[in-house]
Amino acid sequence: MNTKYIDLINQTFDFPQEEFKVDKGELQFHGIDLMQLTKQYGAPLKFTYLPQISNNINRAKGWFDKAIKKHNYEGNYNYCYCTKSSHFKHVLDEALKNNIHIETSSAFDIDIIESLKEEGKITDDTYVISNGFKRAQYITNIARLINNGHKNAIPIIDNYEEIDLLSKEIKGKFNVGIRIASEEEPKFEFYTSRLGIGYKNIVPFYKSQIANNEKVELKMLHFFINTGIRDNAYYWNELLKCLKVYISLKKICPSLNSLNIGGGFPIKNSLVFEFDYEYMVDEIVNQIQLACDEEDVEVPNIFTEFGSFTVGESGGAVYEVLYQKQQNDREKWNMINSSFITTLPDTWAINKRFILLPLNRWQDNYERVLLGGLTCDSDDYYNSEQHMNAIYLPKYNKEKPLYLGFFNTGAYQETIGGFGGLQHCLIPSPKHILIDRNANGSIVTRVFSEQQKSEDLLNILGYVKPEKQQEPKKEVSEIYFK
Structure with a gap:
């Protein structure tokens, strides 16, 4: 026995x-x-x-490179690490060996970015995507980063007041993104994410606060699903809704050129874990390509924000x-x-x-x-x-x-x-x-x-x-x- x-x-x-x-x-x-x-x-x-940090980063890069070549996708791909998953220096040092970009979520994150810049681990070409609800210190720190010449810093607008707050502290023109307030899964206790701006309000928000604002240029639409990237009807439905918003914005906003697919990949949590990462990446790229081709608009550059997948x-x-x-x-x-x-x-x-x-x-x-x-x-x-x-x-x-x-x-x-x-x-x-x-x-x-x-x-x-x-x-x- x-x-x-x-x-x-x-x-x-x-x-x-x-x-x-x-x-x-x-x-x-x-x-x-x-x-x-x-x-x-x-x-x-x-x-x-x-070494597993670098290994997972390069796995994801490989999947996107393969999908982009397969579909003759004309946009490029940018891997961002979500610092909130682990702020430790040894994690950032390892991750930044792999030509990646950074997503931040609070004021002190910017201090970490500036420390890494002093060491030469981050340059002005590194994208710094700043998410989250922005209190006064976060606004000040983002403005300082941009005012000091970080051309690829993109604050993601989470509510209607943030553009005015940023404009008061940033000298000259700056780029922004807008976060979509996605609908949550039916099992959640609430229907819509507290973060971001609702689907139906994004185009009116752009017209009222950005279209005629000479200081602000819209570059990115940020789409985040709290449960992460999953092969289920809920995820694909939300992605298609996001793409409709992107296409509507792109038709009236030529500067918009990037789609940020927030919500990360799952990580292995048991010995029977199964997830077809390569298929998911291929299908995401394919869906973006099909939606844009159908409406005759340029495909966006793709950004992903992987935190747990990077370091978990x-x-x-x-x-x-x-x-x-x-x-x-x-x-x-x-x-x-x-x-x-x-x-x-x-x-x-x-x-x-x-x-x-x-x-x-x-x-x-x-x-x-x-x-x-x-x-x-x-x-x-x-x-x-x-x-x-x-x-x-x-x-x-x-x-x-x-x-x-x-x-x-x-x-x-x-x-x-x-x-x-x-x-x-x-x-x-x-x-x-x-x-x-x-x-x-x-x-x-x-x-x-x-x-x-x-x-x-x-x-x-x-x-x-x-x-x-x-x-x-x-x-x-x-x-x-x-």
Whole structure:
């Protein structure tokens, strides 16, 4: 009888997979020996595998290049990274190696842009697409960026007052886009997005505030679907409605030349994840081409904004099972040495699923369990794994420590969890390491942040007088794999 954990996985999924394989009963992720990593740095542990960021960017670029050539599409394609998915410098540094552009959502984003410009990682030719509701500081920062010569900065107008506010602070002419307030899916509690301007109001808005405004030129129409790019009737219907607005605007606004398809690609959240990215890209390009040809208007340059798709699959978290509690005849709770609420907030806030696999003991027998975090909150648990809301893991054995990995956690978790700040029940943030490859392809790791200490939290809470912070030591090492 096949009762080992590895038998369960082999029977249930197509395994091994591109990023996952098992060697001598231990899991490897993109060729990284995770148990060796855990022995070196301890658990709980967060990590970012930087090469996956570039890999996903270039995958998407390849799909669009192929579709554009296939359909003889005369517009060009521009890949934008949504900084809100992860603002960390190591993420931006890696992403910007690939000739991409940036989408911002708040005032401080512009400060990040200016810092990257000083380093030469962004130039005036880099598109900076500024979305979001614009409060006074955001307007000021956008204006400063444009006034300092950033010719490809395009604020996306979200409401009727923003053009006047921008005009007061920007010297000379500037370009803008308009965001469509798309209709939400029928299951939503509301019908229309709070962001942007309604479909029927966009052409009148253009005529009243932009058409005769010598200072403003409309360049872009921004289309965003909250649920992302999906192959369903709702998405294609909203895209066609967007294209009708674009065509109507283009006929009266020759300067309009770009369509920004917001709402990103999904990322892999289970071992049975299936999504035909190439087909979706091909069909999007085809639909734009057909709609414009039918109305005899020039096709737009295509912009996409990919946040989670860019950075999500680069992240992971490692925990150790501390103890098992048999609470009744059916429920066994494996208690991890951290908290889901603090380290993977999306798991309890929006019931998001991540790939969960043990790092070791794949040759052991398995059992059905629940996973609990360390806080005293009843919501601090995870049971939304790919096995139909049940989790199967190697049997608990206090003599044989079990380590668990959650994968593709790289988007939003640090910022939503409040990186570097207070955590629920004062559970410390885990150590975070960065994983890269050198010119020879060998794995290189370094510590980005150490696990929080009690004095870090006491300082925030006001119990200890803040002292001059010393720069943390950066631990760098090389691990070689076959």
